[in-house]
Amino acid sequence: MASTDNLPGGWVAVYPAVKMPQGGQGIVTKVQHPDREGHFVLKRLRKSDRADRFEKEIQQMDELFSRGAPVPEIIDSGIWHGKSWYVMPWYENGSLENLIGAERRPDTLKLINLLAEIGEAIRFVHDAGVSHRDIKPGNILLGPDGPLLADFGLCRHKDDPRLTGPFEDVGPKRYTAPENQDGINESGDQRSADCYAYGKLCWSVLTGRPALSGERQLEPEQRLDVLLGDPSLKRFHRLFQRLLARSDERLTDWEQILREVRGDGDNPSSAGAFEPVDLESLLSLAEQVVDPYDLKSRQQAEKLEVERREMASELWVLINQIFSDRLANIVRAINERAARGLHFQLGPGREVSDHFDEDLIAMIDTDRADWHFLNMPPPGGLLMSKWGDSDGKSTIGLMVVLARYGDEVKLIRVPMKRQDHYEYLLPALDLKHFIDESDVMQLGFEDTVRRVTDFAQSAAQLGERMIGRYLKLTVAGESVADGYNWEGLS
Numbered sequence: 001m002a003s004t005d006n007l008p009g010g011w012v013a014v015y016p017a018v019k020m021p022q023g024g025q026g027i028v029t030k031v032q033h034p035d036r037e038g039h040f041v042l043k044r045l046r047k048s049d050r051a052d053r054f055e056k057e058i059q060q061m062d063e064l065f066s067r068g069a070p071v072p073e074i075i076d077s078g079i080w081h082g083k084s085w086y087v088m089p090w091y092e093n094g095s096l097e098n099l100i101g102a103e104r105r106p107d108t109l110k111l112i113n114l115l116a117e118i119g120e121a122i123r124f125v126h127d128a129g130v131s132h133r134d135i136k137p138g139n140i141l142l143g144p145d146g147p148l149l150a151d152f153g154l155c156r157h158k159d160d161p162r163l164t165g166p167f168e169d170v171g172p173k174r175y176t177a178p179e180n181q182d183g184i185n186e187s188g189d190q191r192s193a194d195c196y197a198y199g200k201l202c203w204s205v206l207t208g209r210p211a212l213s214g215e216r217q218l219e220p221e222q223r224l225d226v227l228l229g230d231p232s233l234k235r236f237h238r239l240f241q242r243l244l245a246r247s248d249e250r251l252t253d254w255e256q257i258l259r260e261v262r263g264d265g266d267n268p269s270s271a272g273a274f275e276p277v278d279l280e281s282l283l284s285l286a287e288q289v290v291d292p293y294d295l296k297s298r299q300q301a302e303k304l305e306v307e308r309r310e311m312a313s314e315l316w317v318l319i320n321q322i323f324s325d326r327l328a329n330i331v332r333a334i335n336e337r338a339a340r341g342l343h344f345q346l347g348p349g350r351e352v353s354d355h356f357d358e359d360l361i362a363m364i365d366t367d368r369a370d371w372h373f374l375n376m377p378p379p380g381g382l383l384m385s386k387w388g389d390s391d392g393k394s395t396i397g398l399m400v401v402l403a404r405y406g407d408e409v410k411l412i413r414v415p416m417k418r419q420d421h422y423e424y425l426l427p428a429l430d431l432k433h434f435i436d437e438s439d440v441m442q443l444g445f446e447d448t449v450r451r452v453t454d455f456a457q458s459a460a461q462l463g464e465r466m467i468g469r470y471l472k473l474t475v476a477g478e479s480v481a482d483g484y485n486w487e488g489l490s
Contacts, residue, residue, distance in 0.1 A: 007031065008080035011042050011087060026054065026153065030090060039090040040075060045083040050153075056160075057152040058086050064128060070121040070148045072141065088150075093142035095150075096201075100137055100208055108206065108230065115202050116261050118147050122194055123254040125149060129158045131190040133180070135197035136172040137204065158189035174211040175200045179247045195252050199243030202236065202261065215244045219347055220379070221317060235260055246343075311443040312404045318449070319379035319400055319411075319456040326460035327382060330467060342474075344467070345383040378402070380456060382463040383416075384470045384480075393418070393481050394474070398434065398466060400459045409448070411438040411455045413462070417481060430483035433490045434462070465489055 007013060011031040026043040033040070045054045062074045077086035096118075099105055106114070118140055125132055132139075133154040141148045177193035203217045204210060207227055216222060217240055224233040239260040242251035251257060323346060331344045380400035397416035402409060415431035428434070438455050441448040469489055473480050 007042060008044075008085050009076050009078060009087070010034065011040070011076075014039055031087065036075075040087050041090050042085060042087045044080070044085040048083065051084065053153055054084050057155065058084065060130060060152045060155050060157075061086075061088075064125060064130070064152075067124075067128065069124045069128070070117075070143075070146060071125075071152075072143075072148055072150055089143075091141045091143050091148075093144075095138050095142065096140035096147065096205065097137035098142070100204055100210065102208070105208055108228065108233075111205055112261060112263075114147065115205055116258055118149075118201070119198060119254065119258050119261060121147060121149050122198060123258070125155075126191045126194065126254065131156050131158070132194050133190055134172055135194050135201060136175045137201065139172075140201075156190060158191070172197075174213055177247065192247050192250050192252050195243050195250055195257065196247075198257070199240050203240065206233070206236070218244060220320065232263065235263060308404070308407055308443055312402065312409060315409065315443075315449070315452050316379040316402050318452060319402065322453065322456040323380040323382070323400070323460050323463070326457070327463055327467075330464065331382075334467070334471075341386065343385050345385075347381055347383075378414075380459060382466065384467065386474070393479070396428070396466075396470065396480050398459065398463050400456060404443075407443045408440050409443060409452075410440050411452065413437070413455075413459045428483070431486055433487070462490070 007029070011033050014030045014032055027046050029042045029044075031040050031042045032038070045051060058074060058077055061071050064071045065073050072088040072091075075087040075089065077084070079085075096114075099111075105111070122132065122135065132149060132152065133156060134151055135149075139149065139151040141150050175197040177196035180190065180193050200211045200217070203212070203222075203224065206224055211217075212222065218237070220226065224236045225231050239251075239257065242249075243257070245251070327346050331346045334342060334344050378399040378401045381397060382399075383395070383397040385395040395418045399414045399416055401412045401414055403412060413434065413436040415428040415434035416426065417428040417431075418426075436455075436459075438451065441451055466486075466489065469486065470480055473485055478485050
């Protein structure tokens with residue numbers, strides 16, 4: 001059924017009316033035309049002061065479509081009552097937003113393939129020199145032949161003059177890159193901001209949850225491999241760290257981005273011809289190897305190990321929460337007040353490496369080299385640096401490492417610094433007065449939870465004092481890398 005409402009170009013609204021997502025500069029209506037089959041979407045300019053941007057949207061979509069870009073086709077357009085309008089196809093499957101929070105969702109592999117297609121679409125637009133600047137699930141339409149990028153109301157060619165006003169946020173809430181949040185980004189080429197938004201989009205689509213504020217998806221409890229219980233998704237954490245980095249350090253090479261999304265190179269090459277495997281024969285041979293008593297014993301041991309890991313994980317989350325409760329507001333307020341002069345960061349940091357492991361064992365003087373803390377990020381971490389620091393001389397941090405040996409755990413407080421231009425932070429051997437370690441504690445006891453809480457709170461309090469000393473040293477022009485300047489603080 002169609003209404004007789006007055007719309008441009010002979011288009012009429014479809015009734016009963018369908019609730020349509022409304023953009024900041026357009027009024028959107030589901031329509032049909034007596035001379036055309038099917039349904040369409042008509043978008044009209046809402047505010048006259050956005051006329052230039054609306055015209056740019058029509059022009060850019062039409063040009064990109066003519067080049068073969070995965071964007072909706074402009075079916076019709078014109079001027080009506082002094083305001084621009086255009087018509088594009090109606091897509092029955094709606095937008096990517098329909099997948100987020102849906103009860104029945106495609107499996108992870110299909111979602112990854114979909115995200116790769118979306119990445120290819122953004123890549124096509126970027127290769128044309130255009131930044132979309134409004135990447136979010138509602139602007140990714142699910143067409144019959146694949147996803148399409150829609151709503152180019154904020155798009156900008158790298159050679160275009162600025163159309164948005166000063167101090168005007170550019171982009172959707174929770175998907176906007178930090179450099180675009182206050183409209184202070186004067187760069188003509190803002191394709192990097194789309195890469196940031198793509199990282200947020202990937203997390204949201206794969207988890208089925210709304211995007212988190214800021215860079216919270218980098219927090220350990222928000223990792224995809226943790227939330228979805230799939231170790232193969234660890235690569236996405238590495239990818240998100242690079243996509244959500246500062247604009248000058250952000251990954252913008254779509255070849256690398258899509259390689260990580262698809263997982264290319266994670267598995268050995270399957271090229272070449274192989275004889276088919278008789279799986280039943282192999283399983284029959286495997287059964288002859290198994291000792292039923294040994295199997296039961298191993299299963300019990302594996303179950304116990306899972307329980308221990310879960311208990312240790314609960315302690316990990318507890319420490320992380322204590323650091324956040326104590327320091328998050330302070331770190332946020334300092335970053336805002338410093339107006340990009342400083343870059344303070346709260347979170348677990350990178351996974352503990354082999355190099356870190358050797359130094360840590362040497363620092364705590366332990367003869368137990370098989371404590372488990374490799375390949376896990378420390379639960380508590382504070383990182384302080386100046387923006388634009390290239391050699392790491394202004395970077396210093398504090399970590400709390402949770403180590404486990406069987407059903408025993410211990411905590412180690414470790415100062416961190418950049419050393420000899422090494423890419424990552426390493427234990428600061430000249431700040432040994434900051435080092436502290438707990439006694440060995442048994443998992444599963446209330447007293448252990450209490451002692452872990454006390455240790456974490458003490459470490460967070462030291463973090464507060466370190467923030468104060470760091471600010472004083474920086475204002476005075478003193479070196480934060482000089483261990484002498486940190487004496488008297490513990």
